[in-house]
Amino acid sequence: MITIEQQISDLARRAKVASSSLTVLSTVTKNRVLQKVAELLIEEKESIQRENEKDLVNGRQKGLSAAMLDRLRLSDTVLQSMVTALHEVCALPDPIGKVDDLVKRPNGLLVGRMRVPLGVIAMVYESRPNVTVEAAALCIKTGNAVILRGGSEAIHSNLALADILQKALVSQQVDKDVVQVIPTTDRQAVSHLLTLEEYIDLVIPRGGEGLIRFVSQNSRIPVLKHYKGVCHLYIDKDADVAKAVPLAINSKTHRPGVCNALEGLLIHEEIAAQALPVLATALIDKGVELRGCTKSTSLDKRVIKAADSDWGTEFLDLVLCVKVVKDFEEAKAYIMKYGSQHTESIVTENYSTAQRFINEIDASAVMVNASTRFNDGGQLGLGAEIGISTTKLHAYGPMGLEELTTRKFIVYGQGQVRV
């Protein structure tokens, strides 16, 4: 009888071996694997949905909310959206092997930097089983092996999807260990996985702040993550209020439960008397509860007094903090104190203020006159997204294919020696 630790070590060791075979895989083969996954998702729909049903039954017994059961369900529509996503990843350019800046040095050496896979990536996530296929697709396309650990409530669905993924790999003579789903829901498996730095190059956790903190604090492997998204919209004194209203509404209410949703509205005091009532009317009309500083409550009685604990809170709900600030400096200081370096946006018609904001605000995405909801790999042009990083090392902001690679130096010589 082998222990969980041995089982996980063995799985990670096999991922490492599999990753070395991926380096030489052509784009054509990698795309064929992805196309095969798309075909099998449809061909084997019944068996996938049968396994998914086990998770749904268990979920109902455990009392999961209707919303959570809905996220768990691999309906025909969800499977079709996975197929579409696979075709999109196929269509993206393959970053592997691209050489940047092949330049000739004074001694005649040709020196360049070639994009190569990272090696083995571990994904630890909660939520929807779609992540299983999407993350695997991005890793396959970038020549990385991947170890997937989804939520315990989706274990049957994830194992069924892993089976599809491995069948597709095998159909193209690729090592099936390129994609592995951890076959146990034991928490000890994750703890042990995070110690295997000799096999795993990167861990990407996705889910609630609790999961991400657990991974960060227990990992001996580099982690790319964001704990939370506390995003702000700053209405400058030179803002066009007609632009500010739809930007605030979209940022806050388009999808309140996600990381790039708005959590704080800052308003320059010179424009507050004019802008706040208009913004408040529009936001309250959409069901948003406003919690503000004393200046904002005195300007608009519908704003309720914020508690100290509200500032910097990621509500993930129709609640928004409102703060009147006396100038750019105060807005910047507030963002530095309460922001999470995720997404920060200014509304202004003033050229210099816009440029100051872009240059001085430290966040993974800094925007002028744009909804915070645009901080997303697809929206920003990466084509796909495996997560968003507010860590500055390696990736800052949405991570697409390129962020799953690194660059090695390549040197073409003719016998040069160093003098």
Next chain:
Amino acid sequence: MITIEQQISDLARRAKVASSSLTVLSTVTKNRVLQKVAELLIEEKESIQRENEKDLVNGRQKGLSAAMLDRLRLSDTVLQSMVTALHEVCALPDPIGKVDDLVKRPNGLLVGRMRVPLGVIAMVYESRPNVTVEAAALCIKTGNAVILRGGSEAIHSNLALADILQKALVSQQVDKDVVQVIPTTDRQAVSHLLTLEEYIDLVIPRGGEGLIRFVSQNSRIPVLKHYKGVCHLYIDKDADVAKAVPLAINSKTHRPGVCNALEGLLIHEEIAAQALPVLATALIDKGVELRGCTKSTSLDKRVIKAADSDWGTEFLDLVLCVKVVKDFEEAKAYIMKYGSQHTESIVTENYSTAQRFINEIDASAVMVNASTRFNDGGQLGLGAEIGISTTKLHAYGPMGLEELTTRKFIVYGQGQVRV
């Protein structure tokens, strides 16, 4: 009385505050600081050398070797080389603020990625006090605050240099906490420093494997490092032996004690009978001891039988492992097993074999017909080097100015919302 932990936390907190002021600093000001450092190094030479003398006296009492004392000495020549290095960093282009790929999205948003500083960098190093000034210069140029912790044997020298660096910062109205040297040699200071992830963005350890392992194993902050450089030169069956000899000599003997020096020579069996005696003669002539596999000892009696522990050893000395391999696959497998992903080079005239090596070998620098000694920031065109990373995240290979930065997304909109 404050504890060492409080002292280090306070120092790191001040570094964090100082780093935010650096974001808006112009290239002109940063260069003026560096020029001022260069001036002060000459103007205050006597006081620097007086402090350096304290370290030399202590070093002699502690029985440091002549070589170590020599590395410690801030002679006129060493100070002059530091001045030259500072002028070189001044002359390098400033990466901060550079925007890559500002492109228009279908909805009219202009999206780009702007290079920004990492924030606060901690350098933990042994050896020469020059590192104090060189690392500080690279961090200042890239808008990062830096916390420096050199070897205990160089503490007086490093504090004297820190004083010069801070004077130069203050002369240009820059926060002096941008550069701080930890003013104690207590080991507990480093242990605590490595836990301060809320203030420090990156740790770069430089020194022996022991130091680097200590830092890696105790750090809660991302670490860029290489443990060691076990570099190989593979003499392919289609090698030009006339090229192979100077490449082996240069790679092994140019500076045997550094990380890009050669530690293993692999020779294809079809060329071994011809190439090995020629290579052995040249290497032995330079004082190199050859330790080989049974095939190599039988081909050349001057090769002594290697012990199992020799394979993969970083000798940092005039000792070289020699292994006859039966083909490319065996050479590749050997490199994967014993290499340290630092520098790998092939000698061949065969086009396809050269391309296979470039594509398939996983190391921070992969070379054809070039000395392993070229894996160096200056030699590969980075202009300067703060270290070499064999970690794949963020940087792989020599790290120059760009590797001390990250990129944030910038978005210029006209009121766009997400649909």
